[in-house]
Amino acid sequence: MRVNRSGPPGPTPLRSTGALLLEREDELRLVDEVLDAGRSGNGGLLLVRGAPGVGKTGLLQAAVQGAFEADMSVLRVRGAELEQRFAWGTVHELFATTIDARDPASGRPLLSGAAALAAPVLIDGATGDGDAPRTRSPGPPAEARFAVAHGLYWHLADLAEETPIAVVVDDAHWVDVASLHFLLHLAGRLDGLPVALVVAARTQADRERDVLLGQLAAAPDARCCSPAPLSAAGVETLLDRELGAAAARWLGAVCHRQAGGNPFLTSELINELRRSGVPASAAGAEMVAQLQPSxxxxxxxxxxxxxxxxxxxxxxxxxxxxxxxxxxxxxxxxxxxxxxxxxxxxxxxxxxxxxxxxxxxxxxxxxxxxxxxxxxAGERALLHRRAFEALVADGADPRSSASHLLHTEPDGDDETVRLLRVAAAAAVDRGDPDTAIALLDRARRESVAAGEDPELLEDLGRVQLAAGDPAGIDRLELARGTQRDPRRRAGLDLTVAVARYERGEASAAKATLARGLAEELPEDDEIRVSLQAADLTVTRSLLQAPVPDEEAAAATLARHGNGRTPVERLTLAQLAFQGLQTGELPYRTVAELARHAVPPLHGEGIDTLDRLALPLAGMSLYFSDAGEAAEVAFSAEIDRSQLQGARMAFATASFFRGVARFLRGRLIGAIDDWQVAIDAARDGWAFALPSSRALRALVALDRDELELADELLALPGGDEPWTAHPTFPYVLATRGVRATADGRPQEGLELLLRCGERQEAQGIRNPSVMHWQAEAALAAFAAGDERRARDLARELLRRTERYGAPRALGIARRTAGLVGEGDPDGLLTGSVHVLERSEGELELARSLLELGAWQRRAGQRTTSRETLRRAIDVAERCGASALSRRGSDELRVAGGRPRRLRISGSDALTSSERRVADLAAEGLTNRQIAQRLFVTLRTVETHLTHVYGKLDVDRAGLAEAMAGGAHT
Ligand SMILES: Nc1ncnc2c1ncn2[C@@H]1O[C@H](COP(=O)(O)OP(=O)(O)OP(=O)(O)O)[C@@H](O)[C@H]1O
Ligand SMILES: [Mg+2]
CATH class of the missing domain: 1.10.10 (Arc Repressor Mutant, subunit A)
Structure with a gap:
């Protein structure tokens, strides 16, 4: 393992002849530009690629020199061939001096705010030491990696605040993949950062690195170059410097040919000429021509x-x-x-x-x-063991020396096993399960002579499962076979069963659970209770078309009603969700089950199972008119994910909270949340991208933002990549609504019916989940197919009455009233009544509007004006400007005079501006805001400038200005 230079990195003298670089004017200009960009706080990136020996490192040395001359700090590192597989190795080395240089006694926290997320990578021993620790189950690797990259970014930003920094990374073709991800993360966020990033890599890299380096080259404002081989004249100059003018004249051309102008090969050739005393003459040239290509x-x-x-x-x-x-x-x-x-x-x-x-x-x-x-090979293994021992004797962190052990022959040494396990646990903490697996595997080979160690096997199996490798199941089975403690055996069964279940092997999962339940454990043992709960879930999924009934629900609630463990909560959430999708349980029961399935709001993080349970519980709540509880649960998850730097979880929770807000008629808040989700697609989030865009577009239609709606409905990359996505039906639905509103009801109807087919195929039969039927009935009615419209409305009424959720019921009654399926007055009034007792304010506004319009047409002008005024009020409160405008139009026809629209300041802001402004109003600093929202400092500053301009306030007046406006 390479040893870090101590002290601040100094300029290394040019290694060749101490001479200037030849024929590199263009490249050196790029180096200067990038350094300038960094120093002036705009951020710069240069990627140098080329063949081995063509002079990449030479250019990087020039960059280092230039940075020192410009008073920039320099952080430099190079990829190491031996350590490519060690996640974060390069980054660890890059920042080694920055951590040493900070004195904890100065009172300034070593890593503050989001930077603390990088601690496991930056600080040796940040995650425990000593006895072989049990490797804990890691979270999703990509999420963990993002969190570390986020932390590193902010650590660098903190450093750069003091002095502009040049980050110089050589031999990136050997940089570990995690560190490359960080460079990419940084490259996309250089804007506004006083950092110049200069990276060099050989043209030939392995596939994965090649892709990442390609993405680096495509980063905004990236500059790229690939230095060419030297010309014949350049080679002559080199010969002249090293061997004199005569050698240059006689041997220049032939050396150029032999080494192809490659500076490294040329210098090797020059070494050879010097060693074998080739004369500077025609005969010498002949001798060079005979040399094997170097x-x-x-x-x-x-x-x-x-x-x-x-x-x-x-x-x-x-x-x-x-x-x-x-x-x-x-x-x-x-x-x-x-x-x-x-x-x-x-x-x-x-x-x-x-x-x-x-x-x-x-x-x-x-x-x-x-x-x-x-x-x-044999000598190499021996030398690696010596290297490992020397490093440990020298006081190096055993975890960073463990890489050597991977290259040694196993010989049954307990201490080696212990060190490998320490290193594996650290790798998991760094979000690097692959390395952890390699280390644990090696530890196992070391210890195998002494018989299998069940704990080691268990660690290995768990990490493999977490890394998505099904081989973990076999490992855990093996561990079970050697485990003596019945409780530990049952625990292993639980893990294996959950893994099998998640892989769709429900029968195998059930058998495993039965085995675990056969262990002799006390009735109230936690593992035993969890096994029972898991068994319930698995059994349920094994039944064909499982239709939960109230009795089963009541029994489950009685048994697991407290939702004490993650498995219990997942069981409750699944039951609730099944009840929701089929619409076969009363909505109150679904909400009740879901309430108990919500993970604890406070606390560090949530378990993997809770991560599965939360969305199921949340959806079951908000589609059952318990949106407030869902909003609270998702808000807690948003806070957690922000603190943990969990980018994807943040986007997902924001999406869900957006739906909860939308269903409660809080359009502005919904828009803000969905914007977070939609923006996260840039970082690779795709979980609910189609539905985020479709729902945001639906709201755009309610706000008269037609162009925006169309933009959102055009999915990135076209429909093709998305049609199989489970949330694609939402896109069909909004397109259907859009087409109908646009005077193309037939097309709208077809789209909505297609959406309906997809929903039914996914087992979603409850109109409370998505009311495509209501929209389809309206489209059919507009298309003149009144019978079809009434059929659809009748079926909708039947299903919603069965489920009973007030919001959906209000929609169904209104729809029936509008298409003439029954008495319009009674149905519209009934719709308003039920909606008044629901959370669905937006739907209330709609029904009031339709009722008012109907009253006007029926000649009840006074009553109609009253109803319409209420409709406008509610619509405005929701932020549904298209509805309130329609209300005003109707009111005018009814002989009333609409009030002027109340436009409050914060309504004039974009979502992103409002999100930033809200946090600023709460008193957060720009840095804190940027870290929470996963954006750059410059983005925050730009938004705030716009906010101050639009609201005509300064930071002090922000809180007051943000307090007005539509509720969020
Ligand atoms: N433009 C140049 N003029 C003169 N000498 C050069 C030039 N470029 C590189 N050299 C010399 O050639 C040798 C090889 O260059 P360098 O180490 O920069 O290559 P590299 O592209 O980094 O190779 P690798 O891919 O193997 O790391 C060095 O001794 C360097 O000083
Ligand atoms: Mg090099």
Whole structure:
């Protein structure tokens, strides 16, 4: 494992001849531009790509030099061939000095705010140490990675606030994938950051890295270059510098041809010419032409053999440690005393293998690779063990030395097992299950001679499952077989059963649960209760077309009514959700089940099972007229996800809360939440993207924002990628509503019926979930197909009455009234009555409007004016401007005079502006706001400038100005 240089990183002298770079004017200009952008606070990014030895590192050195001259701080690092698989290794090294440099005694917290999310990666031992810790079950890897990247970003932003920073990353083709994700995260958020990011990578990288590097190149404002090989004239200049004018004249052309203008190969060739004393003449040129095209390996091993075996040992030690390596460590690995080793290092430097600088390092990565490739497998394993022992004896963090153990032969050492497990636990904390698996696997091979260790197997299995690898199930089964404690066996059964169930293997899951329940445990044992609850869920899913009845619901409530454990809560949530989808349970029962299924509002994080239960419970609540409880639950989840930097969970919870708000008629709040969700698509969120856009578009129609609605209904990348998405029917529905309103009712009807088919196919038969039937009836009516309209309305009435939720009932009665399925007066009045007792304010406004219009047409002008005034009031409170405008039109026809619309300040803001302004009004700093909303500081500043302008206030007046307006 490479050792960090201590102290602030200094400029390294140009390694070649200390000379200027030839033929790099364009590239150097780009370097300057990017540094300027960084220094001036705009953020800059340069990606250098090219063949090995073409001069990428040379350009990066120029960048480092330039940064120092411009008084910027420099953070630099390079990818290491040996450590590519260690998540966050590069980042850890990049920031090593920034953590050391901060004095905890200064009172300034090391990592404050969101930056603290990076602690597991930045600070050794931030996540416990000592005895082999049990590897805990990690969360979803992508989410954990985002949280760390978010934390690192803010750590860097905090540092850059003091001095502009150049972040210089070399050999990115060897940078671990997690660190590359961070670079990408940073690249997309450089705007407004005093940071210049300069990255170099070989053209050939593996697939995954190649994709990530391609995305880096596509980042906004990224500059890219690929330095070309030197021209013949350039090669002559090099020869002139190294061997004199005559050599340049006679040998320049042939050297250029032999090395293809590659600066590294040229310098190797020059080494060779010097070594074998080729004359500067026509004969010399002939000799060069006869040379095998320069093979680095050959020339390196030739030079090593001249120096002798001790030098070779030392070079190999450095190669195994991975340069730069402290001389004392290399000496220990080579089994030499420090004095001997120092002398050998000098010899290696003289023959152009190691650089003369300390710590020991090769002159070039290609030379390092050449030396490493010459070591036979057995010797390599031995050297890695020595490297590991030397590092541990030297006081290095055992977790960072564990990489060496992966390259050694197992020999049944308990201490090795312990260290590997420490390292694995740390890898999980860093959000790197793959490395954890590799380490645990290696630990298992180490210990296997002494018999399987059930705990080790269990850790391995759990991490595998969390990483989505089904092999974890077999591992846990194996662990169960060796486990003596019945309670632990039952616990394993629970985990395995849940995993099988999630993979759709319900019968296998049931068998596993039965096995766990057969263990002798006390009746009220928590694991036993959880097994029972899980059994209930699994059994239910095994029945064909499960239709929950009230009796079963009551029994479940009686048994698990407290929702004490995550499994219990998931059981309740699933039962509620089934009742909701089929519409076969009374809505009050569904809401009751769901209330008990909501995870505790406060507390650190929520369990994986709770993550599954929360949306089911939330939907069951808000579609059963208990939206307020759902809103509270999702708000808690939003807070949690913001604090944990959980970007995807934040978007998902925002989407759900938006629906809860929408159903309660709080359109502005819904818009704000959905905007969060829609924006998150940029970071890869797709969970409910079609429905977020479709519902946002539906609200746009209620607010007279037709263009916006059309924009939202055009899905990113067209429909094709989305048609199979479970929330795609929402898009069909809004398009249907839009077409009908646009005077194309036939088309609207078809779209709505298609939506209905999809919903039914998904088992959703409850109109409370989505009232496509109401819209379809109206479309059919508008299309002149009155019979069809009445059929649809009748079926809708039947189903909603069965479920009983007031909001849906109000919609059904209104629809029936409008299409003539019964007495319009009675139905519309009935609709208003039931809606008055529901949460559905928007629907109340609609029904009042229709009732008022009907009253006017029936000649009841006074009553009609009263009804319409109420309709306008409610619509305005909801933020439904199209409805209130329609109300005013009707009112005018009825002989009334509409009041002027109350436009309050905050209504003039965009969603993003309002979100920022709300948090600012709460007293959060710009930095806190940016961290909470996962945006850059500059974005916050820009929004606030607009807000101040629109509301004509300053920060102090913000709270008051935001207090008015439609309720959210
Ligand atoms: N434009 C140049 N003019 C003169 N010498 C150069 C030039 N570019 C690179 N060199 C020299 O050539 C050698 C190889 O360059 P460098 O290490 O920058 O290559 P690289 O692209 O980083 O290779 P790798 O992909 O293996 O890391 C170095 O000794 C360097 O000083
Ligand atoms: Mg290089």
């Amino acid at each position: 093979r680095v390996t050959r020339s390196v091993s030739a030079r090593l053999s001249v120096l002798g075996s001790e030098a070779t040992d030392l070079a190999r030690a450095v190669a195994v440690l991975g340069g730069p390596a402290e001389a004392r460590l290399a000496a220990a690995v080579a089994r030499q005393d420090l004095e001997r080793a120092t002398l050998q290092a000098d010899g290696l430097a003289r023959s152009g293998i190691l650089s003369p600088a300390r710590p020991l390092d090769f002159v070039h990565p290609l030379v390092e690779t050449a030396v490493r490739d010459e070591i036979a």
